[in-house]
Amino acid sequence: MTFTERNRPIVEEFRGNGGKVGGFFAGTPLLLLTxxxxxSGEPRTAPLAYQEDDHGRPVVFATNAGSDHDPLWYRNLVEDPRVTVEIGTSTxxxxxxxxxxxxRDRLYDRMADASEAFAGYRERTARRFPVVVLYRVDERRENAIGAELARIHEDLRTALGDLLEVAAFGGGPTPTLLEQLRVRCLTVCGDLESHHGKEEGVFPRIERLYPALAPVLDELRRQHTVLAGMRAELESLCARADLDPxxxxxxxxxxxxxIDAHFADEERRLLPVLDVVDPAALRAPA
Structure with a gap:
């Protein structure tokens, strides 16, 4: 029986009974995390016990019942932190x-104090269980920083498409076409450099607010280094008159x-964080 098949009766009971279930989870504060x-790229729903933190935000625990491996739902949200939460009749x-x-330690200790099961999970493995806080996205408030990042990416995608269109001319490159290509290339490369420079300035602030995101930010920094090399290569390509079209x-x-793959990765990993962080905190000194 798959994880989805095992959870299906619980999910159906939860949704059909106003967020209440019987059996093993009876009396336990329970939410559905999708x-x-x-x-697969498909939605995956898991029923999870939770507690609230000091700010009323739900907190879930990647114990996997004391297994040596992280649960699939945790691995999913590491790749894409945008999730759907169902508590009671609210989604x-x-x-x-x-x-x-x-x-992290304080939140897990609090859960272990409230639940013998969670206290016992620590005895089954040396794995340090991830503890995840679920920050509600206020969809009435448009986060200017996240929206700006998405807009810049779309502008750069358009500019790269224009650059590719100019590069696709047939026959021998004329001086006019080469100059057009050079100008567009310099514009795209300059915009890329400016965009990534601004992002690098924001990363330390995000890392200070959410230290557990350091590996994600390090990977994005690594991608920026690779793209810096591509930017130089792109400038060289556009400057060469002897190259076959x-x-x-x-x-x-x-x-x-x-470059587009990097933008997509950044949007998946970074935009959900920008949706919930206070913009003022990102403007504060790192």
Whole structure:
């Protein structure tokens, strides 16, 4: 029996009974957490026991009943922190952010004090259970920083498409076409450099607010380093008059695909965080 099949009766009972269930979970504060499958891309719903933190936010615990491995729902939200939460008859979008350090320990200790099962899970494995806080997204408030990031990405995608279109000319490149290509390339590369420079300034502030996101931010920094090399390569390609047009177009297309993949990864990992962070905190000194 798969994880989904095992959970289906509980999920159906929860939804059909106003968020209440019997059996093993009877009397336990329970929520449904829907993540996006990291491999399938399909929604995956898990019933989870939870507690609230000091701010009334639900907190869930990736114990996997004391297994040596993280549960699938946790692996999913590491890849895409945008989740759906159901508590009682309420359903809302949230951003799942792991707690860190003393906050993580305090939250788990509180759950272990309230539940013998959670206290016992620690005896079954040496794994340090992730503790995840679910930050509700206020969809009435448009986060200017997240919206700006998405807008910049779309502008850069359009500019890269224009650049690829100019690079696709047939026959021998004329001076006019080469100059047009050079100007567009310099514009795209300059915008990329400025965009990533601004992001690098925001990353330390996010890391200070949510230390557990450090591995995600480190991966995005690594991608920025790779893209900086591509930017230099792109400038070189656009400056060469002796290059075969088809070869130039193919190389620009290859780099366009890689840059777009970075944008998609950044939007999946970063935009949900920007949806719940106070914009003023991102403007504060790092």
């Amino acid at each position: 993540t996006t499958g990291s491999r 809302y979008t949230a951003t799942a952010i792991p707690a860190h350090g003393e906050d 088809e070869e130039r177009r193919a190389e620009i297309e290859r780099m366009t695909v890689a």
